[in-house]
Amino acid sequence: MAIIKHISVKNRFYSDAVEYLTCKFDEYTNKPILDEKGRVQERDSYLIEGVNCNADTFGAECIETNRLYGKNNSIKDVKAHHYIISFEPTDDITMEQAMEFGKQWLEVFIPGHQAVLAVHPDGHNGSQNMHVHIVINSVRKYEGKKEKWHDKPCEWKQDCKHKSTGKLMYHAKK
Numbered sequence: 001m002a003i004i005k006h007i008s009v010k011n012r013f014y015s016d017a018v019e020y021l022t023c024k025f026d027e028y029t030n031k032p033i034l035d036e037k038g039r040v041q042e043r044d045s046y047l048i049e050g051v052n053c054n055a056d057t058f059g060a061e062c063i064e065t066n067r068l069y070g071k072n073n074s075i076k077d078v079k080a081h082h083y084i085i086s087f088e089p090t091d092d093i094t095m096e097q098a099m100e101f102g103k104q105w106l107e108v109f110i111p112g113h114q115a116v117l118a119v120h121p122d123g124h125n126g127s128q129n130m131h132v133h134i135v136i137n138s139v140r141k142y143e144g145k146k147e148k149w150h151d152k153p154c155e156w157k158q159d160c161k162h163k164s165t166g167k168l169m170y171h172a173k174k
Contacts, residue, residue, distance in 0.1 A: 002087050002101075004173055006164045009080040009135070012072075014059030017080060017135040021118035022048060046120040047095050051106060052141055053114040062114055062137035069159040071139045078138050081162055083110075086131040093130050095119045102132035109149075109172045110134075112142035113162060138162050147171075 009017070024033040024041040032040040053061040062080070066072040072079050085102060087093050093101075098119045106115055113136040121130045144156035149171040154160035 002085050002091075004169070005084045005086070006169065007082040007084075008078045008164070009082055010076065010078055012075075012079055014062045014080060014135075014137070017082065018048075018055065018058055018116055021116065021120075021133050021135070022046060043120055043122065045095070045122075046118055047099050048116065048118045049099065049103070051103065051115040051117065052112070053116070055116045058114065058116045058135075062139075065114060065137060065139050065141050069139055071159070071161060078161070080138055081110075081136050081164055083134040083136075084131055085134070086129055089129040091130065095121065095130065098130045098132050102134055105132075105172070106134055106136075109147075109168060110136055110162060111144040112140045112156075112158065113137055114141055136162060 019040065022043060024043055025031065026033055035041050048055045050058055071077070085105065087098065099117060102117045102119065106117065115134055115136040118133045119130065121128050138161045140158055140160055140162060143158040146156050149165070149167045150156055151165070151167065155163060155165075
């Protein structure tokens with residue numbers, strides 16, 4: 001059975017998220033693991049895709065959307081949301097299946113946002129559990145549709161900021 005976790009991100013450097021998703025980090029210090037020349041090491045195995053953006057230009061595209069709608073100008077603003085869907089190590093799931101699951105989950109629960117999805121099987125403590133990272137720009141680029149977990153128009157309207165509400169997480173975990 002998969003579990004889901006949410007993290008609000010106030011870091012204005014969207015490219016840091018892409019680096020975290022594609023490079024090796026120490027699980028205890030959360031610092032990048034460097035090679036003998038001092039360069040950040042790339043993960044051994046991963047898939048990465050962009051939705052409503054290109055994964056390589058995710059940061060620049062998010063900043064462009066923020067400027068277009070005049071959002072995320074304050075240091076205190078939540079710039080992105082990071083969702084992690086982790087599968088049990090015993091789940092028989094490929095990286096491609098996990099990526100497809102992540103894209104479908106995004107389309108149902110958080111449509112209209114620029115997002116970068118990454119899948120890798122390198123859980124903490126060598127567990128090798130497959131997991132999907134979904135990092136979205138907090139500002140919705142395209143209109144979504146009202147769902148039963150939405151209470152306010154800002155939760156599906158274009159140019160509004162995403163809110164990870166208890167109601168959303170309740171339905172997303174099901």
